[in-house]
Amino acid sequence: MKHFNYIFTGTGLAALMTVYEMILSKKTEDKTILLIDSDAKKTNDRTWCFWDDSNHFEEIIYKEWKNTLFANENYRKQLNIEPYHYKMIQGTDFYKFIFNEISKHENIHFLQEKVIDFSELGNHCLVKTEENNFTCNKVFNSIFNPNLVTSQKKYPLLQQHFIGWFIKSKESVFDENAATFMDFSVKQKGNTRFMYVLPTSKNEALLEYTLFSKDLLSKKEYENEIELYIKNLGITEYEIVEKEQGNIPMTCYPFWKNNTKNIINIGSAGGWTKASTGFTFKNVTKKSKELVSFLETNSDFTKFHKKDKFWFYDLLFIDVLYKDNSIGSKVFSGLFQDENSGLILKFLDEETTLFEDLKVILKCPKIPFVKALLCRIFR
Structure with missing residues:
Protein backbone atom coordinates (compact mmCIF):
# COMPACT_ATOMS: atom_id res chain seq x y z
CA MET A 1 0.00 0.00 0.00
CA TRP A 65 -14.67 45.38 -15.49
CA LYS A 66 -14.02 48.74 -13.86
CA ASN A 67 -17.74 49.40 -13.53
CA THR A 68 -20.64 47.40 -12.14
CA LEU A 69 -24.39 47.89 -12.37
CA PHE A 70 -27.17 47.21 -9.88
CA ALA A 71 -30.87 47.20 -10.71
CA ASN A 72 -34.24 46.46 -9.15
CA GLU A 73 -37.83 47.03 -10.27
CA ASN A 74 -37.54 50.78 -9.63
CA TYR A 75 -34.12 51.86 -10.85
CA ARG A 76 -30.85 50.93 -12.55
CA LYS A 77 -27.57 52.51 -11.43
CA GLN A 78 -23.86 52.31 -11.98
CA LEU A 79 -21.81 51.52 -8.88
CA ASN A 80 -18.39 52.89 -8.03
CA ILE A 81 -16.42 49.93 -6.67
CA GLU A 82 -13.04 51.64 -6.31
CA PRO A 83 -10.41 50.53 -5.50
CA TYR A 84 -11.62 47.22 -6.90
CA HIS A 85 -12.06 45.79 -10.37
CA TYR A 86 -14.48 42.94 -11.01
CA LYS A 153 -32.05 22.35 12.19
CA LYS A 154 -29.82 24.82 14.04
CA TYR A 155 -28.11 26.24 10.94
CA PRO A 156 -30.44 26.86 7.97
CA LEU A 157 -29.39 25.94 4.45
CA LEU A 158 -30.12 28.10 1.43
CA GLN A 159 -28.95 27.27 -2.07
CA GLN A 160 -27.38 29.69 -4.53
CA HIS A 161 -28.54 27.95 -7.69
CA PHE A 162 -28.31 29.12 -11.27
CA ILE A 163 -28.17 28.32 -14.94
CA GLY A 164 -26.06 30.51 -17.20
CA TRP A 165 -25.85 30.95 -20.96
CA PHE A 166 -22.88 32.38 -22.83
CA ILE A 167 -24.53 33.97 -25.83
CA LYS A 168 -23.48 35.80 -28.98
CA SER A 169 -26.20 38.12 -30.26
CA LYS A 170 -26.82 39.80 -33.60
CA GLU A 171 -27.57 43.11 -31.85
CA SER A 172 -24.80 45.00 -30.02
CA VAL A 173 -26.70 45.63 -26.77
CA PHE A 174 -24.10 45.03 -24.06
CA ASP A 175 -21.80 47.53 -22.36
CA GLU A 176 -18.56 45.51 -22.33
CA ASN A 177 -17.10 47.80 -19.67
CA ALA A 178 -19.78 47.16 -17.03
CA ALA A 179 -20.81 43.94 -15.30
CA THR A 180 -24.38 43.71 -14.01
CA PHE A 181 -23.75 42.53 -10.48
CA MET A 182 -27.41 42.01 -9.59
CA ASP A 183 -30.56 42.82 -11.54
CA PHE A 184 -33.62 42.31 -9.33
CA SER A 185 -36.01 43.68 -11.96
CA VAL A 186 -36.97 40.08 -12.79
CA LYS A 187 -40.11 38.77 -11.09
CA GLN A 188 -39.24 37.61 -7.57
CA LYS A 189 -42.09 35.08 -7.16
CA GLY A 190 -41.65 35.02 -3.39
CA ASN A 191 -37.89 34.37 -3.62
CA THR A 192 -34.60 36.22 -3.97
CA ARG A 193 -34.10 36.11 -7.76
CA PHE A 194 -31.82 38.15 -10.00
CA MET A 195 -29.99 38.19 -13.31
CA TYR A 196 -26.21 38.33 -13.37
CA VAL A 197 -24.73 39.62 -16.64
CA LEU A 198 -21.05 39.59 -17.59
CA PRO A 199 -20.45 41.11 -21.05
CA THR A 200 -17.22 40.23 -22.85
CA SER A 201 -18.01 42.33 -25.95
CA LYS A 202 -20.87 44.44 -27.31
CA ASN A 203 -22.67 41.32 -28.52
CA GLU A 204 -21.33 38.58 -26.20
CA ALA A 205 -22.14 37.94 -22.56
CA LEU A 206 -22.73 35.40 -19.85
CA LEU A 207 -26.26 35.69 -18.46
CA GLU A 208 -27.11 33.75 -15.30
CA TYR A 209 -30.54 33.42 -13.75
CA THR A 210 -29.74 33.08 -10.05
CA LEU A 211 -31.69 32.41 -6.87
CA PHE A 212 -30.85 32.43 -3.16
CA SER A 213 -33.58 30.10 -1.92
CA LYS A 214 -34.33 26.78 -0.23
CA ASP A 215 -35.47 24.82 -3.28
CA LEU A 216 -34.21 24.28 -6.81
CA LEU A 217 -36.28 24.88 -9.94
CA SER A 218 -36.87 22.78 -13.02
CA LYS A 219 -34.30 23.42 -15.75
CA LYS A 220 -37.02 24.82 -17.97
CA GLU A 221 -37.93 27.57 -15.50
CA TYR A 222 -34.38 28.95 -15.37
CA GLU A 223 -34.10 28.88 -19.14
CA ASN A 224 -37.52 30.48 -19.70
CA GLU A 225 -36.42 33.41 -17.53
CA ILE A 226 -33.13 33.77 -19.41
CA GLU A 227 -35.01 33.77 -22.74
CA LEU A 228 -37.40 36.45 -21.45
CA TYR A 229 -34.52 38.61 -20.20
CA ILE A 230 -32.74 38.33 -23.55
CA LYS A 231 -35.92 39.37 -25.34
CA ASN A 232 -36.36 42.37 -23.03
CA LEU A 233 -32.80 43.47 -23.90
CA GLY A 234 -33.97 43.90 -27.49
CA ILE A 235 -32.14 40.86 -28.82
CA THR A 236 -33.95 39.14 -31.67
CA GLU A 237 -31.31 36.67 -32.79
CA TYR A 238 -28.58 34.95 -30.80
CA GLU A 239 -26.46 31.82 -30.51
CA ILE A 240 -25.89 29.91 -27.26
CA VAL A 241 -22.14 29.31 -27.23
CA GLU A 242 -21.93 27.49 -23.90
CA LYS A 243 -24.05 26.66 -20.87
CA GLU A 244 -23.20 26.30 -17.20
CA GLN A 245 -25.13 25.53 -14.07
CA GLY A 246 -24.35 25.36 -10.39
CA ASN A 247 -25.65 24.97 -6.89
CA ILE A 248 -23.62 26.51 -4.05
CA PRO A 249 -24.57 25.78 -0.42
CA MET A 250 -25.18 28.92 1.67
CA THR A 251 -24.99 27.98 5.34
CA CYS A 252 -23.14 28.80 8.55
CA PHE A 304 -7.23 25.56 12.42
CA HIS A 305 -10.60 27.31 12.37
CA LYS A 306 -11.73 30.22 14.53
CA LYS A 307 -15.17 31.84 14.49
CA ASP A 308 -15.29 35.61 14.04
CA LYS A 309 -17.84 38.45 13.81
CA PHE A 310 -18.34 37.93 10.07
CA TRP A 311 -19.50 34.35 10.64
CA PHE A 312 -22.20 35.74 12.96
CA TYR A 313 -23.22 38.46 10.47
CA ASP A 314 -23.63 35.79 7.79
CA LEU A 315 -25.63 33.63 10.20
CA LEU A 316 -28.15 36.43 10.79
CA PHE A 317 -28.37 37.11 7.04
CA ILE A 318 -29.12 33.45 6.28
CA ASP A 319 -31.69 33.38 9.12
CA VAL A 320 -33.47 36.43 7.65
CA LEU A 321 -33.60 35.05 4.08
CA TYR A 322 -34.58 31.60 5.27
CA LYS A 323 -37.56 32.97 7.19
CA ASP A 324 -38.65 35.40 4.44
CA ASN A 325 -37.02 34.63 1.12
CA SER A 326 -38.84 37.47 -0.63
CA ILE A 327 -36.87 40.12 1.30
CA GLY A 328 -33.59 39.62 -0.60
CA SER A 329 -34.18 42.38 -3.16
CA LYS A 330 -34.91 44.85 -0.37
CA VAL A 331 -31.79 43.87 1.58
CA PHE A 332 -29.41 44.16 -1.37
CA SER A 333 -31.08 47.35 -2.61
CA GLY A 334 -30.41 48.85 0.81
CA LEU A 335 -26.77 47.80 0.70
CA PHE A 336 -26.19 49.17 -2.78
CA GLN A 337 -28.35 52.29 -2.49
CA ASP A 338 -25.25 54.52 -2.71
CA GLU A 339 -23.23 54.78 -5.90
CA ASN A 340 -20.00 54.22 -3.96
CA SER A 341 -20.04 50.52 -3.08
CA GLY A 342 -16.39 49.91 -2.28
CA LEU A 343 -17.20 49.70 1.45
CA ILE A 344 -19.82 46.97 0.84
CA LEU A 345 -17.28 44.87 -1.06
CA LYS A 346 -14.68 45.44 1.66
CA PHE A 347 -17.28 44.26 4.20
CA LEU A 348 -18.04 41.15 2.13
CA ASP A 349 -14.29 40.50 1.97
CA GLU A 350 -14.35 40.51 5.81
CA GLU A 351 -11.79 43.32 6.01
CA THR A 352 -13.81 46.09 7.69
CA THR A 353 -13.44 47.61 11.15
CA LEU A 354 -16.30 47.50 13.67
CA PHE A 355 -17.18 51.12 12.83
CA GLU A 356 -17.32 50.25 9.13
CA ASP A 357 -19.42 47.17 9.94
CA LEU A 358 -22.01 49.41 11.59
CA LYS A 359 -22.15 51.70 8.55
CA VAL A 360 -22.98 48.67 6.39
CA ILE A 361 -25.39 47.03 8.83
CA LEU A 362 -27.43 50.23 9.20
CA LYS A 363 -28.18 50.09 5.47
CA CYS A 364 -30.14 46.86 5.97
CA PRO A 365 -33.85 46.62 6.94
CA LYS A 366 -33.82 46.89 10.73
CA ILE A 367 -36.80 44.84 11.95
CA PRO A 368 -35.99 41.48 10.25
CA PHE A 369 -32.39 41.54 11.45
CA VAL A 370 -33.30 42.56 15.01
CA LYS A 371 -35.80 39.69 15.14
CA ALA A 372 -33.16 37.28 13.83
CA LEU A 373 -30.68 38.53 16.43
CA LEU A 374 -33.17 38.08 19.28
CA CYS A 375 -34.06 34.58 18.07
CA ARG A 376 -30.37 33.61 18.10
CA ILE A 377 -29.82 35.11 21.57
CA PHE A 378 -32.81 33.37 23.15
CA ARG A 379 -32.74 30.19 21.08
Missing part, protein backbone atom coordinates in the same frame (compact mmCIF):
# COMPACT_ATOMS: atom_id res chain seq x y z
CA LYS A 2 1.59 3.27 -1.12
CA HIS A 3 2.08 6.03 1.43
CA PHE A 4 2.01 9.82 0.91
CA ASN A 5 2.50 12.71 3.29
CA TYR A 6 -0.61 14.55 2.03
CA ILE A 7 -3.61 13.29 0.08
CA PHE A 8 -6.26 15.60 -1.38
CA THR A 9 -9.63 13.91 -1.86
CA GLY A 10 -11.20 15.95 -4.64
CA THR A 11 -9.45 18.56 -6.77
CA GLY A 12 -11.83 21.49 -6.80
CA LEU A 13 -10.84 25.10 -6.35
CA ALA A 14 -9.83 24.75 -2.68
CA ALA A 15 -7.60 21.71 -3.22
CA LEU A 16 -5.82 23.16 -6.24
CA MET A 17 -5.39 26.55 -4.58
CA THR A 18 -3.96 24.95 -1.44
CA VAL A 19 -1.48 22.89 -3.46
CA TYR A 20 -0.53 26.02 -5.39
CA GLU A 21 0.12 27.88 -2.11
CA MET A 22 2.24 24.92 -0.96
CA ILE A 23 4.31 25.26 -4.11
CA LEU A 24 4.73 29.01 -3.59
CA SER A 25 5.75 28.55 0.05
CA LYS A 26 8.53 26.07 -0.89
CA LYS A 27 8.04 24.57 2.57
CA THR A 28 6.54 21.27 1.33
CA GLU A 29 9.10 20.32 -1.30
CA ASP A 30 10.09 17.36 0.89
CA LYS A 31 6.47 16.14 1.15
CA THR A 32 4.86 13.62 -1.20
CA ILE A 33 1.43 14.86 -2.30
CA LEU A 34 -1.34 12.96 -4.08
CA LEU A 35 -4.44 14.56 -5.60
CA ILE A 36 -7.34 12.20 -6.37
CA ASP A 37 -10.42 13.05 -8.43
CA SER A 38 -12.65 11.21 -10.89
CA ASP A 39 -12.68 14.37 -13.05
CA ALA A 40 -9.51 15.17 -15.04
CA LYS A 41 -10.33 18.92 -14.90
CA LYS A 42 -9.98 19.51 -18.64
CA THR A 43 -13.34 21.14 -19.39
CA ASN A 44 -14.62 24.66 -18.85
CA ASP A 45 -17.09 23.51 -16.22
CA ARG A 46 -17.35 26.84 -14.36
CA THR A 47 -16.27 30.45 -14.13
CA TRP A 48 -15.13 32.25 -11.02
CA CYS A 49 -15.68 35.97 -10.49
CA PHE A 50 -14.33 38.19 -7.74
CA TRP A 51 -13.52 41.81 -6.97
CA ASP A 52 -9.85 42.58 -6.44
CA ASP A 53 -7.46 45.50 -6.06
CA SER A 54 -4.27 43.57 -6.83
CA ASN A 55 -2.71 41.70 -9.76
CA HIS A 56 -3.36 38.26 -8.32
CA PHE A 57 -3.66 35.62 -11.11
CA GLU A 58 -3.41 38.44 -13.65
CA GLU A 59 -2.02 36.06 -16.30
CA ILE A 60 -5.27 34.07 -16.45
CA ILE A 61 -7.87 36.83 -16.01
CA TYR A 62 -10.30 36.32 -18.88
CA LYS A 63 -12.07 39.65 -18.49
CA GLU A 64 -12.29 42.47 -15.98
CA LYS A 87 -12.68 39.98 -12.61
CA MET A 88 -13.49 36.67 -14.29
CA ILE A 89 -11.40 33.49 -14.51
CA GLN A 90 -12.58 30.58 -16.64
CA GLY A 91 -12.30 27.06 -15.29
CA THR A 92 -10.10 25.72 -18.10
CA ASP A 93 -7.60 28.56 -17.73
CA PHE A 94 -7.32 28.03 -13.97
CA TYR A 95 -6.93 24.25 -14.28
CA LYS A 96 -4.24 24.57 -16.97
CA PHE A 97 -2.36 27.14 -14.92
CA ILE A 98 -2.35 25.08 -11.71
CA PHE A 99 -1.62 21.72 -13.34
CA ASN A 100 1.21 23.29 -15.30
CA GLU A 101 2.73 24.39 -11.98
CA ILE A 102 2.13 20.95 -10.47
CA SER A 103 3.88 19.24 -13.40
CA LYS A 104 7.13 21.00 -12.47
CA HIS A 105 7.28 19.19 -9.12
CA GLU A 106 8.08 15.48 -8.94
CA ASN A 107 6.71 15.20 -5.40
CA ILE A 108 3.13 16.04 -6.52
CA HIS A 109 0.99 13.44 -8.30
CA PHE A 110 -2.55 13.33 -9.75
CA LEU A 111 -4.70 10.20 -9.92
CA GLN A 112 -7.99 10.07 -11.85
CA GLU A 113 -10.06 7.74 -9.70
CA LYS A 114 -13.16 8.05 -7.55
CA VAL A 115 -12.66 8.34 -3.78
CA ILE A 116 -15.13 6.14 -1.93
CA ASP A 117 -13.92 6.50 1.68
CA PHE A 118 -11.29 8.00 3.95
CA SER A 119 -10.66 7.65 7.67
CA GLU A 120 -8.17 8.41 10.42
CA LEU A 121 -6.40 5.43 11.95
CA GLY A 122 -4.33 6.60 14.90
CA ASN A 123 -1.34 8.53 13.59
CA HIS A 124 -2.11 8.04 9.90
CA CYS A 125 -5.08 8.04 7.51
CA LEU A 126 -6.51 5.56 5.02
CA VAL A 127 -7.94 6.70 1.67
CA LYS A 128 -9.88 4.27 -0.53
CA THR A 129 -10.73 4.66 -4.21
CA GLU A 130 -12.70 2.24 -6.38
CA GLU A 131 -9.38 0.72 -7.52
CA ASN A 132 -6.78 1.38 -4.81
CA ASN A 133 -6.03 2.02 -1.14
CA PHE A 134 -3.48 4.54 0.13
CA THR A 135 -2.16 5.69 3.49
CA CYS A 136 -1.03 9.20 4.37
CA ASN A 137 -0.18 11.52 7.24
CA LYS A 138 -2.83 14.14 6.40
CA VAL A 139 -6.05 14.23 4.37
CA PHE A 140 -7.40 17.43 2.80
CA ASN A 141 -11.01 16.65 1.91
CA SER A 142 -13.09 18.78 -0.46
CA ILE A 143 -15.88 16.27 -1.15
CA PHE A 144 -19.04 17.95 0.12
CA ASN A 145 -21.41 15.89 2.29
CA PRO A 146 -24.88 17.55 2.21
CA ASN A 147 -26.21 15.22 4.90
CA LEU A 148 -24.19 17.07 7.53
CA VAL A 149 -26.33 20.16 6.93
CA THR A 150 -29.70 18.65 6.01
CA SER A 151 -29.76 16.37 9.07
CA GLN A 152 -29.82 19.31 11.53
CA TYR A 253 -23.07 25.18 9.63
CA PRO A 254 -19.75 24.67 11.55
CA PHE A 255 -18.10 22.22 9.15
CA TRP A 256 -14.80 22.65 11.00
CA LYS A 257 -16.18 20.67 13.94
CA ASN A 258 -15.85 17.57 11.73
CA ASN A 259 -12.10 18.11 11.34
CA THR A 260 -9.85 15.67 13.17
CA LYS A 261 -6.19 15.92 14.06
CA ASN A 262 -5.17 14.59 10.63
CA ILE A 263 -8.22 15.24 8.42
CA ILE A 264 -9.35 18.72 7.42
CA ASN A 265 -12.39 19.66 5.34
CA ILE A 266 -11.70 22.42 2.83
CA GLY A 267 -13.71 24.33 0.20
CA SER A 268 -17.48 24.03 0.46
CA ALA A 269 -16.93 20.87 2.53
CA GLY A 270 -15.11 23.00 5.10
CA GLY A 271 -17.36 26.06 5.04
CA TRP A 272 -14.93 28.10 2.94
CA THR A 273 -17.71 29.46 0.73
CA LYS A 274 -18.89 32.91 1.86
CA ALA A 275 -22.26 31.96 3.37
CA SER A 276 -24.09 35.24 2.68
CA THR A 277 -23.15 35.55 -0.99
CA GLY A 278 -21.88 32.19 -2.25
CA PHE A 279 -18.71 33.87 -3.51
CA THR A 280 -15.87 31.38 -3.31
CA PHE A 281 -12.71 32.40 -5.16
CA LYS A 282 -11.52 35.22 -2.89
CA ASN A 283 -12.41 33.33 0.30
CA VAL A 284 -10.58 30.21 -0.86
CA THR A 285 -7.52 32.28 -1.80
CA LYS A 286 -7.33 33.60 1.77
CA LYS A 287 -8.12 30.30 3.49
CA SER A 288 -5.56 28.32 1.47
CA LYS A 289 -2.82 30.81 2.41
CA GLU A 290 -3.84 30.56 6.06
CA LEU A 291 -3.86 26.76 5.94
CA VAL A 292 -0.39 26.47 4.37
CA SER A 293 0.95 28.95 6.93
CA PHE A 294 -0.76 26.96 9.72
CA LEU A 295 0.98 23.76 8.59
CA GLU A 296 4.38 25.34 9.17
CA THR A 297 3.81 25.52 12.92
CA ASN A 298 0.92 23.18 13.77
CA SER A 299 -0.04 19.57 13.03
CA ASP A 300 -3.51 19.42 14.64
CA PHE A 301 -6.26 20.35 12.18
CA THR A 302 -8.84 20.72 14.97
CA LYS A 303 -7.10 23.97 15.89
